Amino acid sequence: MATLRELLAGPGPVLAPGAYDALSARLVARAGFPAVYMTGFGASASLLGRPDVGLLSFAEMADHARRLVQAVDVPLIADADDGYGNPLNVMRTVREYAAAGVAALHVEDQVAPKRCGHMEGKDVIDASEMVEKVRAAVEARGDALIIARTDARAVEGLDAALERARRYREAGADLLFVEAPETEAEIEAVAAAFPDVPLVFNWVDGGKTPGLPLDALRELGFALVIYPVTTLFAAGRAIADALARIREDGTPAGLDVPAFDAFTDMLGLPAIRELEARFAAE
Numbered sequence: 001m002a003t004l005r006e007l008l009a010g011p012g013p014v015l016a017p018g019a020y021d022a023l024s025a026r027l028v029a030r031a032g033f034p035a036v037y038m039t040g041f042g043a044s045a046s047l048l049g050r051p052d053v054g055l056l057s058f059a060e061m062a063d064h065a066r067r068l069v070q071a072v073d074v075p076l077i078a079d080a081d082d083g084y085g086n087p088l089n090v091m092r093t094v095r096e097y098a099a100a101g102v103a104a105l106h107v108e109d110q111v112a113p114k115r116c117g118h119m120e121g122k123d124v125i126d127a128s129e130m131v132e133k134v135r136a137a138v139e140a141r142g143d144a145l146i147i148a149r150t151d152a153r154a155v156e157g158l159d160a161a162l163e164r165a166r167r168y169r170e171a172g173a174d175l176l177f178v179e180a181p182e183t184e185a186e187i188e189a190v191a192a193a194f195p196d197v198p199l200v201f202n203w204v205d206g207g208k209t210p211g212l213p214l215d216a217l218r219e220l221g222f223a224l225v226i227y228p229v230t231t232l233f234a235a236g237r238a239i240a241d242a243l244a245r246i247r248e249d250g251t252p253a254g255l256d257v258p259a260f261d262a263f264t265d266m267l268g269l270p271a272i273r274e275l276e277a278r279f280a281a282e
Helices: 004-008 022-030 040-048 058-071 087-099 127-140 158-170 184-193 214-220 230-249 260-266 269-278
Strands: 014-019 036-038 076-079 104-108 145-150 175-178 200-202 224-227
Touching: 004 014, 004 145, 014 022, 014 040, 014 230, 022 036, 022 058, 022 230, 022 260, 036 040, 036 058, 040 058, 040 076, 040 230, 058 076, 058 087, 087 104, 087 127, 104 127, 104 175, 127 145, 127 158, 145 158, 158 175, 158 184, 175 200, 184 214, 260 269
Parallel strands: 014 036, 014 224, 036 076, 076 104, 104 145, 145 175, 200 224
Antiparallel strands: none
């Protein structure tokens, strides 16, 4: 398995679809993607059935990350929200995520309780406070990469967001994540401001940031492209459609779903059967 550092050193960008649970993480890896992104939006939806407004605790998110890491054999990039407190809390968060096997995690500069970066009503902490959080994360990171995210575009404007990102890079962040630019020109401005820094592009279906073709993102130099909610939204629509069919017809017959054996193959049953055979008593 290539490490995330090795992937990011390639021609890029690295594509990391979002996973909201262990099954979706497994399907992302099975589809051939080199990395998986653990979405906080999806974690809140799958674990609580609630929107991403800061309801999940540090322990719940760390446990969720551990399960996703164990489900795949490719690097996992994880949402660590605001780090769950002050710089000392951030150090513990980073160490626990790293101990779980996470390859990279992002910490953002929102005021707690945070909310999805594409929702209204966000606020941000003072930049100097976030600088200390980044410094703490870097000190605790071990082999994990630290992604510093700023949500200041919606609160203070793009120029302020770029200045914050510069300060976070100077504090030691490995990658920068300027959340929710609202036009193609703003996306280009982010790329132009950091020509030699690995950047994250967040592709949120229906969000504030316009989607760009992959070739354009490659030309702009983005190192990592995450698709946090695509799998969640697709699954939600498919489940709703299936339930509507059952409610209307009283049967799921005719739905385009995998056969039972095909689905258990997706879950790795053949490998488990092989292990059972290997360790069976003589």
